[in-house]
Amino acid sequence: MAVIEVHGLRKRYGRHQAVDGIDLTVERGEVFGLLGPNGAGKSTTVEILEGYRPRDGGDVLVLGEDPGTAGRRWRARIGVVLQQANDSAGLTVREVVRHVAGFYPAPRDPDAVIELCGLSDKADAKLRTLSGGQRRRVDVALGIVGGPELLFLDEPTTGFDPQARRQFWSLIRSLAAEGTTIVLTSHYLDEVEALAGRLVVLAGGRIVASGTPQTIGGRTEESTVSWRDADGTHQVSVADPAVLLGELTGRDDPHLTDLRVQRRSLEDVYLDLIGESR
């Protein structure tokens, strides 16, 4: 059975339809990305899956239960990293990780979790003294210390510097390698591309595309071939660049330079996708 099954999920706030009919399936062991611009409905969707928010319509099963009614046992099996948290500012990293571990029936070793999250040298620092990236890693430590089968991460690296993001990504990869199913939201393309096996693109509360980072939005279908010759620069989009390449190189043109074949970047695809829904 899939870890998450969602059919026709809907949620409105007043007159604003924040989630407008979403279908999702997440299988055990995968890293699933929910990509979309701010206000797309990502947090609303994951917070419904986490059991925080009531939904207006649709069927939702997470680990076989309806999050709206699931109990403590179920909560012991999920891990949640919220988009924002400023709690426990006066506690040290070790204190808070140990404390939260005590909520769970079979927690991971708190010190090992602190180590895994790269916080060993900050273990005795109060949370209020940590940098944004370190604080975020504490949130992840608290999300995983219960030993969850399923981990939700809502925009985990917003505000990170590039090096902190790379370190964070390798942490997520090691969790995935241990078999944790991970649902990740992000508005960073490169993050989803780097981490997710499958993704959906969400815009205006709807799924506008789904697939893998390699295939999403027909990414494999067309390539752009560009070159320069005596007539100037040229750019052509073709399904099969090999034919055009053969033709160009067969001309034996001495002015031919800058010949380049590019698959559409994920960024182009993404901007097209979210642009269409606007």
Added chain:
Amino acid sequence: MTTLTVPLPSTLRTGLSRGVVEVKQFFRERDAVVFTFALPSCILIMLGFIFDEPLDGYADVHVSQVFAAGMIAYGIVSTAFISIGVGISGDRDDGTLKRLRATPATAGAYLIGKVVLVTVTTLAEITLMLAVGVVLFDLRLPTDAGRWLTFGWLLALSIVACTLLGIAASSLARSARSAPAVLNLPVLALQFSSGIFVSIAALPAAMTAVSSLFPVKWMGQGFRSVFLPDGLAAQEVAGQWEHGRTALVLAAWCALGLVLCLATFRWTDRRTR
């Protein structure tokens, strides 16, 4: 799968662990310690030195002793009602409650944590206020067991009522930032109208008629009965200590507080739903 067979930690155990963390956080927060903790003693010191004359008609009692006894009610309101109300509102605001809700910890465990916090801070508060009263204003600690017994049930009922009402009141404030203002307004009004910051004998009857509906008046009266000579009962509104009625009113507020708590407790604020 191990997680299916290992029992979940009990609410009591998790609650006590919450209590330890709550107490640590409280005493590490210097602002909270100064403002909710030291404020009642500061006000007592001010009032005590301003009204240092002997009480009219009671040669052996000073007005400052009357304040020192009644002010214990303010101390309890401060560490139970205000600091719980403000604290829960803060927990809602900074994500503490939201984080707990995604874990197997229960609302009961959270509340046990608060009870531990209130118990520790209130006992410390009362110790501090009694020390100030005894050292600066000649407050006499009772020597007979009967008075300490009164002190015991009065303290228990006061703490429970104030804590429950504080939990309920935390939902009134729309944000953590507005919580201290929202909670302090009724509290200060009650301190004056219940005869804590002023002598109750000096208050107009209409005012004490209204304040008699609320717990503070009864708490103040009760603590005065513990620490002052029995002759002082004549200064009260009814001319006697009224222990039975005090217990009844406070118990009724405990019950009402519990109902309000259950009806209004929210894990999150209105914005996140």
